Amino acid sequence: MKNQITNALSDFFFEYETPRQVLVRNRRVGVVCRIIQLGVLAYIIGWVFIYEKGYQSTDVAVSSVYTKMKGVGYTSINGTERVWDVADYVFPSQGDASFVVMTNYIITEGQKMGKCPELHGKHNCSSNADCEGGSFKRQMTGVCVDETKTCQVLAWCPVEDDLVIPDPPMLMSAENYTLFIKNSVTFPLFGVSRSNLVEGIDAGYISKCLYHPEDAPLCPIFRLGDIVKLSGFNFETIATVGGAIGIVVDWTCNFDVSVKHCKPKYTFHGLYGNPAETDKARASVGYNFRYAKHYMEDRYQKRTLMKVFGIRFDIIVQSLARKFDIIPTLTAIGSGVGIFGVATVVCDLVLLYLLPKRAFYKNMKFKYTDTHAQDPDSEACSTETEASKK
Incomplete structure (x- = not known):
């Protein structure tokens, strides 16, 4: 038991694992990979850094x-x-x-x-019956004024x-x-304060200037x-x-x-x-x-x-x-590097599922190991096979 723990710790601290890489000489896959990588690079430089200015931190005043x-x-x-x-x-x-x-x-x-x-046209009437008391915009009294033929109201007069x-x-x-x-x-x-009375805008200038979008844009x-x-x-x-x-x-x-x-x-x-x-x-x-x-x-x-x-x-x-701020800069670079993995994923899909020799490329990429149940601790009981079917 002690040896197993010691071996496990030794394997954990003193062994390094790295993914297996296969160099594929295929023009189609190579072109697809480079196009995707160039697109990602253009996105990082053009959009993230130049347009969005991902290397800077922002503040609102x-x-x-x-x-x-x-x-x-x-x-x-x-x-x-x-x-x-x-x-x-x-x-x-x-x-x-x-x-x-x-x-x-x-x-x-x-x-x-x-x-x-x-007023004439507001609420015309011909008799008191047309002037319902207590209604309308102003408080109507229920009286129709003969001279104007409009309803009488209780309001600020005239x-x-x-x-x-x-x-x-x-x-x-x-x-x-x-x-x-x-x-x-x-x-x-950023600890910065500014006024629209910027450098050059003094009392003498203000006394004679008048805003113009081209001639005096800061007045x-x-x-x-x-x-x-x-x-x-x-x-x-x-x-x-x-x-x-x-x-x-x-x-x-x-x-x-x-x-x-x-x-x-x-x-x-x-x-x-x-x-x-x-x-x-x-x-x-x-x-x-x-x-x-x-x-x-x-x-x-x-x-x-x-x-x-x-x-x-x-x-x-x-x-x-x-x-400029180093934190958003490193964040933008890190996210951009991560996006480069898209090229690998797409090219793997093309290799393993779309090309005519997909079976060959699949066998070259993956390593298959069969482990016998009879002696799991023995390295001799495991056989490594690499098919080379074309």
């Missing part, structure tokens, strides 16, 4: 965005002049990565809670008339407003009209009914070179559809919302209702940084 609008608008309605500044046309307050710039509006002044007739949207938009001057974007990103894996100040145009919209159309635009700040960086080469790239695209499209089946084209300013007059609470049409801007930051 933590981002912060600050925005600031500048510009003044002017309107003159029925002889009433008004100047609109940033506090009037930007919602919500300055600084968010998502905000709305008002470009058109419908104003209903002097509303107070009471009873008044509904009711808002939004059937006709001002065209051209009231604030076409918004086309010349400017937007300043300040963005900072941090790649925690952080954007004209609204240019943003809309680069997004594929017509400014007057989108300003009339509103819309939504995404401003993408793309940080794609390679930290194997100098960090100074890590710079943002700005792109623009429409969100939620284009109001210029004529597909009537599409729902909710445009962008609008309402807000009210309440005040007291003669001890009555009143309000001024604004239906705002505007352009919503969403600042979207996307990032991907890469840097």
Whole structure:
């Protein structure tokens, strides 16, 4: 028993096994093998290392965005002049990565809670029976107003008339407003922080620059009209009914070179559809919302209702940084070497199952040993046969 254990340990530590190899001189198999190996090599070099950059580790940035609008608008309605500044046309307050710039509006002044007739076409009537109390969008009183032939409602009166949207938009001057974007990103894996105010973007440059995709691609100040145009919209159309635009700040960086080469790239695209499209089946084209300013007059609470049409801007930051790392490099090389085994498997299948001399190749590849049950411990009782049938 002791000798058996000793022999087993000796065999385990001091013997080496290697697979048997057979050199086959066959043009077809050789060509197939080399084609597969070249394909695997092209995949490893072209796809894994060059395209997918499998030798680098990746990281996504933590981002912060600050925005600031500048510009003044002017309107003159029925002889009433008004100047609109940033506090009037930007919602919500300055600084968010998502905000709305008002470009058109419908104003209903002097509303107070009471009873008044509904707009013509909203809910017409010929008698009180046509006005079911307590129903409809507003609270109906069940009374049909003879003068207007519409149902009476309990609401903020006079009711808002939004059937006709001002065209051209009231604030076409918004086309010349400017937007300043300040963005900072941090790649925690690599310990690198960057800002879109890169080297060369100083106070003097910012005071006179305006973004242009070719002439000034790093300028952080954007004209609204240019943003809309680069997004594929017509400014007057989108300003009339509103819309939504995404401003993408793309940080794609390679930290194997100098960090100074890590710079943002700005792109623009429409969100939620284009109001210029004529597909009537599409729902909710445009962008609008309402807000009210309440005040007291003669001890009555009143309000001024604004239906705002505007352009919503969403600042979207996307990032991907890469840097050489030995771990993914070795992993990519190891997986690539493993794929080379595909050539061996395919060639073995061709040799053993497809070629006319498959029986000969099978006998050359495999070694058959018969062990007699009478004396299992004796090497003399095992015979090795290698058939050489052709």
